[in-house]
Amino acid sequence: xxxADFEKLIALEVExxxxxxMAGGVAAHLRTCRQCQEFxxxxxxxxDLLKELGKEAPNEVTLQNIRxxxxxxLPTEPAPITFPAWPFALGAAAITILLLALALLGHRSRxxxxxxxxxxxxxxxxxxxGGRTHIAGPAPSKAAPRGSATTPAIMRAVxxxxxxxxxxxxxxxxxxxxxxxxxxxxxxxxxxxPEPLMVKLLTDNPNVVIYWxxx
Amino acid sequence: xVGKQMESGELALTMTSSAVEHEDSSKADSAQALERARAGDxxxxxxxxxxxxxxxxxxxxRLLGSKxxxxxxxxxxxxxxxxxxxxxxxxxxxxPWLYRLTVNxxxxxxxKRRGINAEAADRVDxxxxxxxxxxxxxxTEQKLLIARALETLTEKERAAVVLRDIEGLHTAEVASxxxxxxxxxxxxxxxxxxxxxxFVDRWERKRL
Numbered sequence: 001x002x003x004a005d006f007e008k009l010i011a012l013e014v015e016x017x018x019x020x021x022m023a024g025g026v027a028a029h030l031r032t033c034r035q036c037q038e039f040x041x042x043x044x045x046x047x048d049l050l051k052e053l054g055k056e057a058p059n060e061v062t063l064q065n066i067r068x069x070x071x072x073x074l075p076t077e078p079a080p081i082t083f084p085a086w087p088f089a090l091g092a093a094a095i096t097i098l099l100l101a102l103a104l105l106g107h108r109s110r111x112x113x114x115x116x117x118x119x120x121x122x123x124x125x126x127x128x129x130g131g132r133t134h135i136a137g138p139a140p141s142k143a144a145p146r147g148s149a150t151t152p153a154i155m156r157a158v159x160x161x162x163x164x165x166x167x168x169x170x171x172x173x174x175x176x177x178x179x180x181x182x183x184x185x186x187x188x189x190x191x192x193x194p195e196p197l198m199v200k201l202l203t204d205n206p207n208v209v210i211y212w213x214x215x
Numbered sequence: 216x217v218g219k220q221m222e223s224g225e226l227a228l229t230m231t232s233s234a235v236e237h238e239d240s241s242k243a244d245s246a247q248a249l250e251r252a253r254a255g256d257x258x259x260x261x262x263x264x265x266x267x268x269x270x271x272x273x274x275x276x277r278l279l280g281s282k283x284x285x286x287x288x289x290x291x292x293x294x295x296x297x298x299x300x301x302x303x304x305x306x307x308x309x310x311p312w313l314y315r316l317t318v319n320x321x322x323x324x325x326x327k328r329r330g331i332n333a334e335a336a337d338r339v340d341x342x343x344x345x346x347x348x349x350x351x352x353x354x355t356e357q358k359l360l361i362a363r364a365l366e367t368l369t370e371k372e373r374a375a376v377v378l379r380d381i382e383g384l385h386t387a388e389v390a391s392x393x394x395x396x397x398x399x400x401x402x403x404x405x406x407x408x409x410x411x412x413x414f415v416d417r418w419e420r421k422r423l
Contacts, residue, residue, distance in 0.1 A: 053358055053361060066268055067268060069290045070268075073290065
């Protein structure tokens, strides 16, 4: 280290700001270097002057002017209760995130509303084979006499998933003539999901409703 | 009560030990005044002004180098204190908070005015000294010279040296007030002291 390096350390040492482990080295250098001794003495003089600035008391008239100015500019009402804004902002952000997360979870867990993928009036004659009415699905209910008013007039397919919706639409054109449109559709295209598919068959008799559950 | 606080406030200006640790009789009074001021008592706030305005003014003066600017700064410091009274912890000393406010207000004011307007009176006094090289500098003139030397420092060096050497705070307290580390403050203080010393040397060489 040369004297220029020591100057900065001496500047701290004159006021005792230098850590003890470094103070020893500076003191040793000061004992041997006359130039740095002079520097330290001059520094002490300028430090004394600097400290004297702190002893100055302000003018009484100046202080009165300042005080009057402050009091005149003070708002008439008491200091408003102010709260730091950041906790509120943080809380609002947390609540927003929580609501979004809940909405997302709710959307995922909710079973989609059943969609009507096809609604078509099926002529009774189209499913008649050998003078008997064939209904795609289990046997008609006993409540209605066989071959009378149990002909399905409207078929409703309830699809729980949009994927199935797409499949069933695509197979509409592929339904064979002479076969119940819904029956062919459901027998050929089965959904891949485990939820049961419910087919509701309406007959002319309002008291007779046929449900067909497909795994 | 007010007179007593005024007296102790002035006394505080003559202290050379740490200002923050300084335990004078007005400290308890000012804590009580702060409590009452927080509750909306304007008279109590007036007591706080009387107690601390001298120190705030002188610090602002050393930081800004101009008496007029320092007066504006001191007023702004107390207005900000009033606005944020509820944020001040009454259990902690008010002075460090005021120092921080003063440094911030002076920084804002300096930025707004772009530079220090050194007092014309100071310059005149120094000019008269320089005109007569044989005249010995009086103590007052020497202090003016130091005040001029302060103007040559950067804003951060100036704040550090004003708080440490003029206001008498410890390095740790200066670091806390300025939001810096102690090592940074030590470096700033060291540089500032060397600069001031060299400024004084140059001035004296010029005179001779």
